[in-house]
Each structure stands twice: as structure tokens, then as C-alpha cells.
Amino acid sequence: MAYSGNHAVASEAHSSHHADEGHHDQEALRTMGFWIFLITDCILFGTLFATFVVLNGNTAGGPAGAELFEMPGVIAETFILLTSSFTSGLAVLAMNRGDRKGLISWLAVTVVLGAAFISLEISEFVHLVHEGAAISTSAYWSAFYTLVGTHGLHVSVGLVWMLAIMIQLGRHGISSVTRRKVNVVSLYWHFLDVVWIFVFTIVYLLEVM
Template sequence: MAHANHTSSAAHGHGHDDGHHDPEALRMMGFWIFLITDCILFGTLFATFAVLHGSTAGGPTPSELFEMGGVIAETFILLTSSFTSGLAVLSMNRGDRKGLIGWLAVTALLGAAFIGLEVTEFVKLVDEGAAISTSAFWSAFFTLVGTHGLHVSLGLVWMISIMLQLRKRGITPVTRRKVGIVSLYWHFLDVVWIFVFTIVYLMEVM
């Protein structure tokens, strides 16, 4: 009887343990599902862009208006921010909270600089007669590049909230998971931007 009790309490303890780990695993799985749906979203936007890329309706063409200097600067900034987000994860793995917050702050600043350049580019294009309603090409362009920009902005808000949590609570299993996820998300946005840079800008200019 004692043996049976011991077995049931052990089983109960094991179940409780599983319950403790599950929320973290579920959140990680939720993130991967989110990333897959994001891949589908961007895939659809790229396909739409590919179909509409010549439809300028006699209006301004991308090769006339694109300024590659600014786009190259945006690319360099985003690639650098991907590197600094990697350095943040390295600091976290060493248990260096100050370094972790510092590198996340640098990453967020670079992300903000990227958004600043993108907004400037959009304002210039609109001034030069290329708005979202000008033609099918410009609609596809603003939708695709703007959606990526919105994702970067979301990443910035997310990163700042994680920095505040780290300041308050330090490096815990929960903040570790959050830093890991935001870093993965940031690398994903970097990969998407490389496709944007190649397909939207380089191919149109060439």
C-alpha cells in the first residue's frame, strides 16, 4: 500500500513537473507557428510584387526614382544590427546582464536608424509622384517594403520591453527565452530584407 502511494505521488510529481515546463515549450512552439505564417505572408507579397513589377501604368519607374545609396546604407545598418543581436545572446550566455542590455540597446538604435531611412525614402518617393495609388507596381512596392518596416518597428517595441524586464528581473529562464526569440525574429527580418534588397531594388535598377 505504501509502495502504491509512493508510486502515485511520484507520478503526480512528474505530472506537475511537466506542467511547469509546458508553458515555455508552448510559447516557443507558438513563436515558430507565427514565423511560419510570416514566411507565408512575405512569400505572398513577393509573388504579388513579381507579377506586378512592370505595371507602372506609364508613371514613374523604379529605375528613375530608386536611390541606391540610401538602400545600401539601410542594408548595412540592418546587417550590423543582426550581428549586434548575436553579441547580445553571447553576453546572455555568459551571464553578463549589462552587456546583454547594452547590445540590445545598440541593436534597437540601429533598427530605429533603419526605420528612419526607410520613412525618408518613402516621403521622397511620394514627393516625386510615386505614391501607393500611383500604379500597381508602386502599390506592390509600398505594401511589401512597408510590411517589412512594420515588422522591424514591432521588433523594436518588443526589444525595448525585454530590456526593461531585464533591468527589473535580470537573466531568468523567462527573459532568456524572450531574448532568444527576439534575436531569432530579428535574424528572420534580416533574411527577408536581403530578398527585398535583391528582388525589389537590385533587379529593378538593373
């Protein structure tokens, strides 16, 4: 009977070990899937940047970016997004300390900053359209709205993603699953920050210099 009991305990421990390994493998696969997604996004943005550079100056006699860009607003957008990247890093640090409240708080700050960035971008688009620079005005403006708008769409997706993670953290706390999700969304957010630096430099700064 003792042997049977020990055998049952050993079998249960063995099954639990395999379950943990399976869970770990699933999390690793999901993380790898994110990296594949990020690589495809790099290709996407690389294509959009190349298109913008090729079409730069093709304004069809309409207004150029240098005439309409309001750089104080663009600089404010850049500062806000850079700050949100910093706060998302603070969220990861809070998670690594096991501070769920701090983690959710810093994610909330990041969401607020990201929403402010999107609001400024929408205001910029409205201003440009009002000044006669719509997406159909010329090839230049088509490339501009496609590139900058695609980045803005990615930021909007990131905001929804963070809100969903905050809800999960409130319900389930910090676990291996939520830890992976926070790490992944933070990497995604830093990626968008890097893309915006290229947008700011190539689309705006070089245009007005």
C-alpha cells in the same frame, strides 16, 4: 513522526518537480507558438513577393523604380540592418555568459540601429511620394509600398518587443522566461534580416540592373 516528516518533504519535492515540469512545458509551448507565427509570416512575405513580381512593370505610365530609387540610401539601410543582426547575436552571447549588463547594452545598440533603419526607410518613402510615386500611383507602387512597408512594420514591432524585454531584464534579470524571450526576439530579428536581403535583391537590385 519521522516518517510523517519525511513523507511531507517528499510530497513537497514531488510538487516542486511537477511545478518545474509545468513551467518548462509552458515555455516550450510558447516557443512552438513563435515557430508557427514565423511559418505564417513566411507565407505572408512569400505572397507579397509573388504579388510584386507579377505587378512589376505595371506603372500605368508613371515613374518606375529604376528612375527614382536612391541606391546609396538603400545600401546604407542594408548595412545597418545587417549590423543590427550581428549585435542581436552578441546580445545572445552575453546572455549565455550570464552578463545581464552586456545583454541589455547589445539589445540597446540593436534598437538604435533598427530605429536608424526605419528612419531611412521613412525618408525614402517621403522622397518617392515627393517625386510622384505614391501608393495609389500604379499597381507597381502599390505592391512596392505593401511589401517594403510590411517589412518596416515588422521591424518596428521588433523594436518595441526588444524595449519591453530590456525593461523585464532590468527588473527580473536573466531567468528562464527572459532567456526564452531574448532567444525568440533574436530569431525574429534574423528572420527580418533574411527577408530584407530578398527585398534588397528583388525589389531594388534587379530593378536598377
